[in-house]
Amino acid sequence: MIQYSLRCSQGHSYDAWFKNAQAFDDQQARGIVVCAVCGDGQVEKALMAPAVARTDNAKVAVSAGHPDPAQLRQLLKAFKQKVLSEAENVGDRFAEEARKIHYEEAEARGIYGQASRDEVVALAEEGIEFLPLPDLPEEHN
Numbered sequence: 001m002i003q004y005s006l007r008c009s010q011g012h013s014y015d016a017w018f019k020n021a022q023a024f025d026d027q028q029a030r031g032i033v034v035c036a037v038c039g040d041g042q043v044e045k046a047l048m049a050p051a052v053a054r055t056d057n058a059k060v061a062v063s064a065g066h067p068d069p070a071q072l073r074q075l076l077k078a079f080k081q082k083v084l085s086e087a088e089n090v091g092d093r094f095a096e097e098a099r100k101i102h103y104e105e106a107e108a109r110g111i112y113g114q115a116s117r118d119e120v121v122a123l124a125e126e127g128i129e130f131l132p133l134p135d136l137p138e139e140h141n
């Protein structure tokens, strides 16, 4: 069994179990993966990013302390845009690539992609840093 963090086109996030990665892909292709909250059929795996490379924007977001929500949203939006524009989308290979970069078996670079809940836990236990890309409600209008 494999657990994924999923997100629908309306911005709902939830976790769901699948037999394996192929089972998710098959069910998604057939349109039978629907949002647990609203029943929306446009469901995707939530993206994880970045593995190692920290951006200046990420530092700003972390060091900002308790910014007002609007300011924080702007920071997160800038951070996400920076990741999506500059980092490499490694898709389902996120955990594998993050591990290679961590152990210096691959060039250090910004990456983002999907990881299962098991992979996320394993990466965290190995001390590999990453974070989920922020979900920004205004993108779903």
Ligand SMILES: [Zn+2]
Pocket (backbone or CB within 6 Å): 008, 009, 010, 011, 012, 035, 036, 037, 038, 039, 040
């Ligand atoms: Zn939904």
